[in-house]
Amino acid sequence: MPQCGFSARVVQALQSEGVDFASVNVLDYPQIREGVKKFSQWPTIPQLYINGEFIGGCDIILSMHESGELGNALSEEKVEDGTQ
Amino acid sequence: QSSSTFPVANSIESKLKNQLDPIHLEVLNESHMHNVPKNSETHFKVIVVSDVFNTVKMPLQRHRKVNEILKDELDGPVHALSIIAKSPSQWKTMQDKGIEIAKSPNCKGGDGSLPPR
Numbered sequence: 001m002p003q004c005g006f007s008a009r010v011v012q013a014l015q016s017e018g019v020d021f022a023s024v025n026v027l028d029y030p031q032i033r034e035g036v037k038k039f040s041q042w043p044t045i046p047q048l049y050i051n052g053e054f055i056g057g058c059d060i061i062l063s064m065h066e067s068g069e070l071g072n073a074l075s076e077e078k079v080e081d082g083t084q
Numbered sequence: 085q086s087s088s089t090f091p092v093a094n095s096i097e098s099k100l101k102n103q104l105d106p107i108h109l110e111v112l113n114e115s116h117m118h119n120v121p122k123n124s125e126t127h128f129k130v131i132v133v134s135d136v137f138n139t140v141k142m143p144l145q146r147h148r149k150v151n152e153i154l155k156d157e158l159d160g161p162v163h164a165l166s167i168i169a170k171s172p173s174q175w176k177t178m179q180d181k182g183i184e185i186a187k188s189p190n191c192k193g194g195d196g197s198l199p200p201r
Contacts, residue, residue, distance in 0.1 A: 005118075005189035006164060027195050043151055043158035044165060059166055060143050062186070 003027065006058040007046040013065040014048075019074050050074065092125035092161050096154055100132055103153045107172050108133035114166070118191040126198065129166040129188055137171040163198050 002008045002025065014021050026033035026045055033045065040047055040054040048055045050073055055061065064070035090113065097111045110131040115124040132150065140146050146169035151158060158165065166188050170178065177183075 001192065003192045003194050005191045006166075008192050009189045027197070041148075043155075044163075056144050056147065058189070059168070060147065063143060 002046075004046070006044075010046045010048060010058055010061050013061055013070065017065070017071055017074055089123075090125060092157060093128070096128060096130065096157055096162075099153050099157075100130065100150070104132055104134040104136050104149075106132045106134040108175060114164075114188055117188065118164075119194045119196060120163075120198070125161055127164040127188075128162060129168070129185075131168040131185060133170050133172055133175040135172060137169055137174075141171075143169070 002011060002023075011023070024032055026036070036045070036047055037043055040049075042054065042057065044057055046058055046061075048057075048061050055073065056064070061070060064073065093111050093113050097109065100106060100109055100111070108131065110129075112129040112131070113125060114127040114129050116122070118124075118127050120126050130150065136149070137146055140149055147167050150167050150169060151165070154162070154165065168185055
């Protein structure tokens with residue numbers, strides 16, 4: 001699990017959605033830690049991307065998880081991939 | 085809290101007041117919940133209720149707006165920023181229903197390395 005409480009909550013949300021996901025521990029990669037903030041024009045980490053699109057940080061992901069929006073966004077992604 | 089003791093909190097509060105004219109604003113220093121020295125100003129939660137959010141509706145856009153207002157703080161000492169951004173009617177609904185703001189997650193220790201500034 002991540003060493004950051006905010007990142008850990010996002011990971012927990014994704015795990016409870018039951019999806020496969022890739023992650024990068026930016027503490028191991030300082031260039032990614034700074035580069036991803038420039039890429040998304042978002043100042044903090046964690047950052048969630050679905051199909052290359054920046055979705056948000058911890059507050060947004062947890063709120064989407066609670067409302068069911070995160071599940072919807074993830075299952076749309078599954079349908080696009082043709083896997084389910 | 086005097087501004088000289090907590091300049092970052094003071095700056096955050098005045099920028100949000102000036103630019104969003106909020107009907108409700110809380111600037112909460114959560115640094116004590118994290119692996120940083122006492123009296124740090126590195127981790128904040130802001131609760132901001134403003135008519136601006138009547139037209140800026142999507143959470144991502146609201147957060148981007150707040151991030152932009154607090155750009156200097158985020159480029160500087162602020163390492164984490166939790167944002168609760170609501171329109172006045174959304175806030176009223178939350179109050180009427182007794183919906184509380186979720187507590188920020190506990191620190192998992194980090195690795196002691198805030199990014200170099």
